[in-house]
Amino acid sequence: MTLRHEHRHYRTALLGLPAEPALRQVLDRQGRPQPLPHDGLMLTRFLAEQLGLELGDTIEVEVMEGRRQRLSLPLAAMVDEPIGVGAYLPLPRLNALLGEGPTLSGAWLLVDSRERDALNDALQAMPRVAAIGVLADAERGIREYMDETVLTFAMIFVALAGSIAFGVVYNNARIAFAERARELATLRVLGYTRGEVSRILLGEIALLTLAAIPLGWLIGAGFALLLNQAFSNDLFRIPLVLTPTRSALPPSASSPPRAS
Structure with a gap:
């Protein structure tokens, strides 16, 4: 129709x-x-x-x-x-x-798996039966399609995001060290140990990184929503589910999973 x-x-x-x-x-x-x-x-x-x-x-x-x-x-x-x-x-x-x-x-039939082959043979022999579909085969095909496409894209995105994040943090650390080299050297002359000076520099970078994580989660959730809509088609729509594991947090540190 x-x-x-x-x-x-x-x-x-x-x-x-x-x-x-x-x-x-x-x-x-x-x-x-x-x-x-x-x-x-x-x-x-x-x-x-x-x-x-x-x-x-x-x-x-x-x-x-x-x-x-x-x-x-x-x-x-x-x-x-x-x-x-x-x-x-x-x-x-x-x-x-x-x-x-x-x-x-x-008609939809609930079939004993032990009798499936015999039933399929009997249905194939009936001239008025045009086609036979097995839901288990359809589900397997969808899962294989998702494994080959969605999960592959996800691995590529994670690899790219990890490399970009490492590069940004590393470059910020090098720039901060270059800008504060005189101040750090002065602290060493005043008697600060190498470990104490390192904690001052790395502590600043850690604070900036922690402050950027919530914004990164927000941007990532928006990007996931756009990607979810882009993958939606007349074959299937994958619900967007945000869980603690997707945010790299333990379950106790985040809200319960919610689907949208």
């Missing part, structure tokens, strides 16, 4: 679900099941934003098979799904709009 709003359009599947689905639930980012509205469409928020929709707006639905009806439905609810994009209607409502009886085009 093709969803249209003003000059924007998006082609996707319109899923009809029972009132209380057991296996294929509509979940938000926190994994909480969301009820379907009695009348009107529920869209993934990412898809609604791509179409420029707000709650209450009318969506034109073009059915791409069968009698190819054109339906006008209101946007009744949005859900923050982290995986994929979707449009949902209660199954009886969808059947009524399409003028069909209680028909089904697909």
